Amino acid sequence: MMSLGPTIETDRLLLRPPSAEDFDSFCAFFADPEATRFIGGVQSPSVVWRSIRTMAGAWALDGFHFFSVIEKRSGDWIGRVGPIYPLGWPGPEVGWSLISSHWRKGYAREAATASMDFAFSKLGWDRVIHTITPGNERSAKLATLLGSRKTGQGVLPEPFSHLPVEIWEQSRKQWQSRRGFSGSA
Numbered sequence: 001m002m003s004l005g006p007t008i009e010t011d012r013l014l015l016r017p018p019s020a021e022d023f024d025s026f027c028a029f030f031a032d033p034e035a036t037r038f039i040g041g042v043q044s045p046s047v048v049w050r051s052i053r054t055m056a057g058a059w060a061l062d063g064f065h066f067f068s069v070i071e072k073r074s075g076d077w078i079g080r081v082g083p084i085y086p087l088g089w090p091g092p093e094v095g096w097s098l099i100s101s102h103w104r105k106g107y108a109r110e111a112a113t114a115s116m117d118f119a120f121s122k123l124g125w126d127r128v129i130h131t132i133t134p135g136n137e138r139s140a141k142l143a144t145l146l147g148s149r150k151t152g153q154g155v156l157p158e159p160f161s162h163l164p165v166e167i168w169e170q171s172r173k174q175w176q177s178r179r180g181f182s183g184s185a
Contacts, residue, residue, distance in 0.1 A: 004059035006122075008067070008114045013107060015067035015081065015114055017059045018052050022068050025077035026052055028099070035100045038136040040160075058084070064123055069098065069111045078102040081111035083119040083128075088157030090167055091129040094119055096142065108142055116146065117179070120172045129169040131156065143168040147178045 004017040018026070030036055030043040030051075043051070058065035066080040079098030085091075094115045096108045119125045130148055132139045140150070147170050154167040 004056060005063060006118075008118060009072075010110050010114050012072055013078075013111055013114075014070040014072055015111055016070065018055045018066065018068045018080070020052070022077050023049065023052060025068075025099075026080075029079065029097075032100055035097065038133040038139065039097050055080075064119075066095070067111070067115065069107065071102070071107070078107060079111070081108065082115045083123060083125070086157065090131065090154040090156070090165075091127060091169065092119065092123075092125045093129050093131060095130065096139070103138070109145055112142065112146055116175055120175055125172065127169055127171045128175070129154075129167050131165040132168055134164055134166055140166075140168070146170070147174060 007014055007016040009015075026048050027045050030048045033042050036042055055065045062085075064083045064085075066084060067082040068077055069079045069081050070076065071078050079096070079102065081096040081098075082094065084093050084095055094112055096112050096115075098108050098111075116128055119128050128148070130139065130143045131154055132143060143150075148168040149170065150166050150168050152167055154165045155161060156163060156165055
């Protein structure tokens with residue numbers, strides 16, 4: 001199987017571009033109403049199939065998109081986290097969503113931190129946003145832990161333009177200062 005991008009290893013996780021073998025795990029994730037509550041809700045396998053191929057296409061064309069997050073200990077697929085920047089988006093984003101059985105373990109923060117490092121150091125982004133649905137306190141807390149601050153309301157492009165979102169963000173300089181980096185990238 002051809003790799004579309006890098007594999008990033010953290011203490012407990014592997015982050016790699018999605019592959020066809022992830023399909024059943026993505027379907028299980030998108031069948032969970034609680035896990036998908038703030039990201040558009042439950043999706044059918046045919047929609048999930050198209051989503052995975054969209055992610056793979058973005059990796060092939062742009063060199064980034066959501067990573068599949070794999071728990072190293074078990075080898076299980078536990079979510080999708082990573083840099084995205086769709087056409088018309090309010091800015092370059094690092095987003096996250098994990099299966100609910102892996103919430104409250106620090107995995108989202110670990111994967112998002114690695115993704116932020118990737119976005120700033122490898123993609124050269126000057127800032128990163130997070131689009132968070134009002135009321136999604138878990139994501140707002142994670143954004144705060146990552147050092148991002150709410151800067152206001154945002155508007156997403158079609159087909160999401162009807163959904164309210166808050167924009168959380170930080171600059172590369174702020175991230176590097178928090179992470180103890182020096183230099184430009």
